[in-house]
Amino acid sequence: MILAHLLLRRRVALLAAGVLDGRERDEMRAHVDSCSRCRREYDELRAVVGALEADPLRSAEPEIPVSVLIDRVEQRLDRVATSRPKRAHGWRVALPAAAAAVLAFVLLGTELLPRRGPEPVAPTPVPAAALPSEVLDRLERNLAREQAARYLSEAQDVLLAVSATEADCLREEDRLDVGEAPDRSRQLLARRALLVEGRPEAVASAQAVLDDVELALREVADLPSCVRRRDVERLRQDIDRRQLHMRIRLMTRELEG
Amino acid sequence: MEPSQGGGASDRDLMARLAAGDREALAPLMERHYPRLYRIALSYLRNPDDALDTVQETFVKAFQNANRWDGSVEAGPWLSRVAINQSIDRWRRIRRRQATFTPLAPGDHEAALADGALDPDARVHGRELRDRLATALGRLPERQRAVVILRHYQEMTLEEIADALGMKLGTVKSSLHRALGRLRTGLQRGLES
Structure with a gap:
């Protein structure tokens, strides 16, 4: 019976939220009318929905006229538009295109240009061979740095989610809900290994931050989803002591160029 | 760009022009959708300045990504999707900044909200409700908060919310259920204190 009510709780919440239709809604209404526990749950959730719908922000008007926003x-x-050439993805498109154009010119040029006399015009194999590898090397390096920056940014989101959580999961035991943070940490730690295997020299300057972030993520990965408040506090203090958030921000900016 | 240009054109026409790189099409779209998108951002972020910046960024993104609009959804829901995702991004940046430099204070932004022409009783009641809601909403995980805002501030259907947030329908339902439960606890706690 208790299990049945637990399963019904979601549908009671959806009824209170006004998102059930037709037969499902009628069945739930009938059930709520005949079950005191569900009725109480429904009334409490309806009060929450009522509070949301009475929020004055629902009808707030913008403080500045649309013409000002249009100008902004x-x-x-x-x-x-003026800063676009500096963007990384611009290079990602432009460099291979330039390399391809040079390569095409070199290859087609040697075949199609008229040859003068018995001594063939020496083709220019050096740029044709050297430029693509140089470009590829640069692209790989940039990619490794972008991946490291993204990894650090996502790691920071996870660490912040844990540090900032105030959501109770077991209030009487003073436990907090850290949601999917342990799972996300494990996924990020798997990506961390790939960062090292790829181009370690490209992210050498980030090594110390990557190591500290890895330690913090390992701690989060070992947490259950419902954690004692003092464990979250300890983790938060550890992150603060290492000044991890500030270092991640600075390193992310450096990696993103 | 003049505010009145593109007056009689449909949203679809304007989006098609935007996708073709016509910046003039942005102004009429902004005139039509600005207040609604502002309310999405304001409900999520609870701060007028952040909300305005977010709406501005929403229209910039809309222009830059208009060529990805395939016409399968109307312009309104598509813009709502951009606005809620921009709000989530901004919320993350705010939280990151607060975690780095100052302790979190979910209700602080509320002081920046003006009460306009409300009478004194309504103003006090409105402010109390807003404060309690801000605190309770601020404690929700960001996706649950987005689900609540789109459902109860924008009256979107669960399918529209799933589409806007890139979530499965079942996940939207569970998120809404959990969010309402957490809001109940949060609002009760606010009343007790």
Whole structure:
């Protein structure tokens, strides 16, 4: 019976949220009317929905007129347009295209250009061979740094989610819900191994931060999803002591160039 | 870009022009959707300045990514999707900044909200409710919070929410269920204190 009510709780919540339709809604209404526990649950959740729907922000009007916003967006788009050549993905497209153009010129040029006299015009094999590998090397290096930056940024999200959680899972035992953070930590730790295997020299300057982040993620990965508050506090203090958030921010900026 | 250009064109026409790189199409879209997107960002972030910046960024992204709009959804829900994702991104940045430099204080932003022309009683009641809601909403995981905002502030269907947040329908249902339960605890705690 208790299990049945646990299973029904989600549907009671959905009824209170007003998202059930037709037969499902009618069945749940009938059940709620005949079950005092479900009725209490429903009434409490309806009060929550009522509070949300009475929030004055639902009908708030913007404080600045649309014409001002249009100007701001216009200026922002202008700034983006002028700074676009510096963006990393621009290089990602432009460099291979340039390499391909040079390569095509060299290869087609040697075949199609008219030859003058018996001594063939020496093709230029050095740039044709050297440029792509140079470009590829640079691209790989940039990619490794981008991946490291993304890894650090996502790791910071996980660490912040754990540090900032105030959601109770077992209030009487003073335990906090850290949700999917342990799973996310394990996934990130698997990616960390790949970062080292890829281009370690490209992220050498980030080594110390990567090591400290790895230690913190290992601690989070070992947590259950419902954690004692003092364990979260201990982890938070450890992160603060290592100044991890600030170091991640600085290193992420450096890696992103 | 003049605010009044593109007046009679449909949202679909404007999105098609935007996808083709026509910046003039942005102004009429902004005129139509600005207040609604502002309310999404404001409900999520609870701060007018952050909400305005988020709406601005939403339209910048809309212009930059308009070529990804395939016409399978209307422009309104598509813009809502961009706005809620921008709100989540901004919330992460705010939280990161707060965690680095100052302790978290979920209700602090509320002081920045003006009460407009409400009478004194309504103003006090409105402020109390807003404070309690801000604290309770601020404690929700970011996706659960987004589900609540899209459902109860924008009256979107569960399918629309799933689409906007890139979640499965079942996950949206569980998120809504958990979020309402947590809000109940949070609001009760607010009343007790």
